[in-house]
Amino acid sequence: MPANRYNGFSDFGIGIGLRVPHYQHILSKKPVVDWFEIISENYMIDGGRPLHVLDQILEQYRVVQHGVSMYFGSPERGDREHLKRLKALVKRTKTPWLTDHLCWGSVDGRYTHDLLPMPYTFEAARLTAQKIREVRDFLEVPIAVENVSSYAEFHVSEMTEWEFLTEVVEAADCGILLDVNNIYVSSRNHNFNPHDYVAGIPAERVAQIHIAGHSKFEKYILDTHDHPVIDPVWKLYAHAIELAGPTATLLEWDDKIPSFEEVHNEALKANQFIAEMTVAS
Amino acid sequence: MNLLEIQRRLFEAVVQPLTTGEHMQPRTRDGKPMREAAAEFIKPNDRLSSFERLEIYNRQYWFRVLDALDEDFSGLRAILGRRRFEALCKAYLVDCPSESFTLRNLGARLESWLRGHPQWILSRPGLALDMVRLEWAEIEAFDAAAEPVLTSQDALASDPDPQFRMQPYLQLLRLRYPVDDLLVAIRQDHSDGAMTSNAISARKPARVHKVARQKSGSVLLAVHRIDHSVYFKRLEAEAFTFLSALQDGKSLSVAAAAAFEGHVAPESKLLGTVQKWFENWSTLGWFCRPQSASSKFTSS
Numbered sequence: 001m002p003a004n005r006y007n008g009f010s011d012f013g014i015g016i017g018l019r020v021p022h023y024q025h026i027l028s029k030k031p032v033v034d035w036f037e038i039i040s041e042n043y044m045i046d047g048g049r050p051l052h053v054l055d056q057i058l059e060q061y062r063v064v065q066h067g068v069s070m071y072f073g074s075p076e077r078g079d080r081e082h083l084k085r086l087k088a089l090v091k092r093t094k095t096p097w098l099t100d101h102l103c104w105g106s107v108d109g110r111y112t113h114d115l116l117p118m119p120y121t122f123e124a125a126r127l128t129a130q131k132i133r134e135v136r137d138f139l140e141v142p143i144a145v146e147n148v149s150s151y152a153e154f155h156v157s158e159m160t161e162w163e164f165l166t167e168v169v170e171a172a173d174c175g176i177l178l179d180v181n182n183i184y185v186s187s188r189n190h191n192f193n194p195h196d197y198v199a200g201i202p203a204e205r206v207a208q209i210h211i212a213g214h215s216k217f218e219k220y221i222l223d224t225h226d227h228p229v230i231d232p233v234w235k236l237y238a239h240a241i242e243l244a245g246p247t248a249t250l251l252e253w254d255d256k257i258p259s260f261e262e263v264h265n266e267a268l269k270a271n272q273f274i275a276e277m278t279v280a281s
Numbered sequence: 282m283n284l285l286e287i288q289r290r291l292f293e294a295v296v297q298p299l300t301t302g303e304h305m306q307p308r309t310r311d312g313k314p315m316r317e318a319a320a321e322f323i324k325p326n327d328r329l330s331s332f333e334r335l336e337i338y339n340r341q342y343w344f345r346v347l348d349a350l351d352e353d354f355s356g357l358r359a360i361l362g363r364r365r366f367e368a369l370c371k372a373y374l375v376d377c378p379s380e381s382f383t384l385r386n387l388g389a390r391l392e393s394w395l396r397g398h399p400q401w402i403l404s405r406p407g408l409a410l411d412m413v414r415l416e417w418a419e420i421e422a423f424d425a426a427a428e429p430v431l432t433s434q435d436a437l438a439s440d441p442d443p444q445f446r447m448q449p450y451l452q453l454l455r456l457r458y459p460v461d462d463l464l465v466a467i468r469q470d471h472s473d474g475a476m477t478s479n480a481i482s483a484r485k486p487a488r489v490h491k492v493a494r495q496k497s498g499s500v501l502l503a504v505h506r507i508d509h510s511v512y513f514k515r516l517e518a519e520a521f522t523f524l525s526a527l528q529d530g531k532s533l534s535v536a537a538a539a540a541f542e543g544h545v546a547p548e549s550k551l552l553g554t555v556q557k558w559f560e561n562w563s564t565l566g567w568f569c570r571p572q573s574a575s576s577k578f579t580s581s
Contacts, residue, residue: 041383046426047450049509069382075285082382107288111379112295112342113349116288124284152334153324156282191326219328220337 006142006175006207008096012062012248016267019253023053025260033264035062037250038093041069044085051092058093064208064248065095066177069111070135072145073104073118073128083138090141097142097207099177102128102165117150120157120164129171136174144175144207149185149214149223161186162200175207178244180236181229181252185214185221194232198239206244211237211270212252226255228266238273246274287322294319294335295342296378298371303343305336346374349384353420354391355471356412356464360405360489369401385424388417405493411456411500415464415513418452418504422511425450431568442532446569452504453516453525457497461513463488505565514565519544520558524567 003009015035018026025031036057043054057063067086070078090098103115118124136143147165159167169176178201180194187194211234213227229237229251241247251267282290294315297306309318319331326334350370351358358366376398377390392413395402402409426449466488501521503514516524519540526536541551562568 044383045385045424048424048427048506050424052509073284075288079382104288106382107285107292109380110292110296111382112292112338113345113379113384114295114338114342116291116295116338119284119287121284127284151337152331153326154287154322155324156287156322189326219333222337 004175004204004207006097006144006205007248008142010096010248012064012096012208013246014267014270015064015248015250016263017066017250017252017254018057018063019257021257022260022263027053027056029260030060031260031264033061035064035248035250037064037066037252040065040067040086040089040098043089043092044082054093063093063095064250065089065093065098066146066250067098067100068115069105069113070100071105072100072102072131072135073116073124074106074131075104075127076106076109078131078135078138083135087139090139095141097144097175098139099144099146099208101148102145102168103148115148117148117152117154118164119154120159120161122158122167125164125167125171129168132168132172132174136172142175142207143172144177144205145169145172146177146179146210147182147186148179149182149189149221151189151220151222153190160192160197160200161190162197166201169202169205174205176201176205177208177210178206178240178247179210179212180240181210181212181214181233182223184230184233184236185223188221194236195239198236198243203240203243203245206240206247208248208250209237209240209244210250210252211267224255225252229269234269234273237270238277241274241277242280246277282322290318290322291335291338295338296375297339298375299340299343303340305332305339343371346379346384346387347371349387350374350391353388354413354416356416356460356467357409359463359467360409360412360493361402365401369395372398372401385420388413388420392417405489407497408458408460408489408493411458411460412464414454414456415460415502415504418454419511422450422452422504422506427506427566428569430566431563431570435570442534444530444532445527446571447524447528448505448567448569450506451528451567453521453528454500454502454504455521456500456502458492458495459500460492461500461502461515463492465513503567505567507565519554523555523558524562 003011013034015037016033018036018038043050045051101115103118105112105114105116132143132145145168147161165176183194183197187197211229212225213229215222215224215226249270251263253263293310297310300306305315307315309315316332319335323331323334325331347367347370361369373391373394377394379387392410395410395413399406428448501516501518503516505512505514523536523540526539537555544551
């Protein structure tokens, strides 16, 4: 199950995000890490230190690209310059698959730099799937789309979020980057059972799983990636791999970043759930 | 309401500046109550109204873009003061919302916007503009391409009047104030500030005042890169003119003529000067291989 056409038939295990505070540790100590996820936009540049570090990482490690600005749900067609830069990076990293979010963030050529929620309509699903196909055809690499955390719902929505995700990935024939922390955050913000979400998506399309921590406020939860993973999210993770099989898993930790070891050890906790699932099956 | 209409409405609400208390504005730009506007397309839940749900995105947007400018223009912030700087950034972002997929480019239009809106930098216009130019040049120098460096084996000698290609990361700035020194001092204060206390916060304005009081002159600067770190290098007037001409694609003889226009020194002395410049700048890797020779290499 883990190797499928949505993740380039790869066999990736547990990885962590490549972040600036860990550069020196990784390059000098060369710790054993199965793979790193990079934020594509940080390396879609012409030169300088970020690309120099990336090239050193690529000599030692497997890397998967994760984007934050493709905005599959935005109405504009993909920006040509953006796509060309992304394709150049794909060639550099040889990422076996590429991920970005099921969201929008720009309109009329103006950008919010946020992952804004989609209205769950058939029109939105059709337009989004069309854009995913166009981007995949241009980049020539499998694409998996990630469910985002959200804080708002729209009156016009015609289906649940997981039905929308299914509608999009089946119309686009692409993979899913299942973020179980985002499912948890949205389930608390919108009052649904997160396990219904996990059970409601086509498990065979899951190319990768994200785990992360979040911040709890009085009336809502915010996806902040600045804490360890909480137990209910690990339970969702266990549920996801029960359905999808042991899948490439990535811990996101983007703010108040602790030591490399702390982040890596937190990610490696996923192995325990994979082992339990393997024993049970 | 179709997808595009929803996205336009949400976008307009999200990019509208927050109130002084960092809440969403009570009215839309066209004067409609925001609660009404939000309720038209966003569902409330049992804890949050439509307005409050939309406000989460409105706040996130402003915190994110202001943080990005704060990080990129710490020198300008030190010159203007935090409150004035933040107000300036808000006004800039209202007029110039991001048009790029990357936050790296958020400040790309700040200099030209400030030239059209000098009221934001009235107290120290020249100093502020110089600092913005320097901080933007630093961003460009940090991640612009580096091409293979010209070597002595490269066949330039066959051309009696060669053109030299300069590294894309090299930025040349003609400034009026020594903002390079000021920026280094501000950053030093900032890093010291993590360990010490009040003395640092008092020193920063003093340094700014000192530079601002200086009679404006001519500071000629190269912003460049060595081993992936950005450095500032002061240049003499002739060297700056010479380099600028080469960067504009002028031939060696045209650049030299521009640099030494009006000079009466013997030709041998001028040639010696040019030779020293070349030795120094070649060591720094500022010259690229000719296009034909470098085309087989990839940049990094």
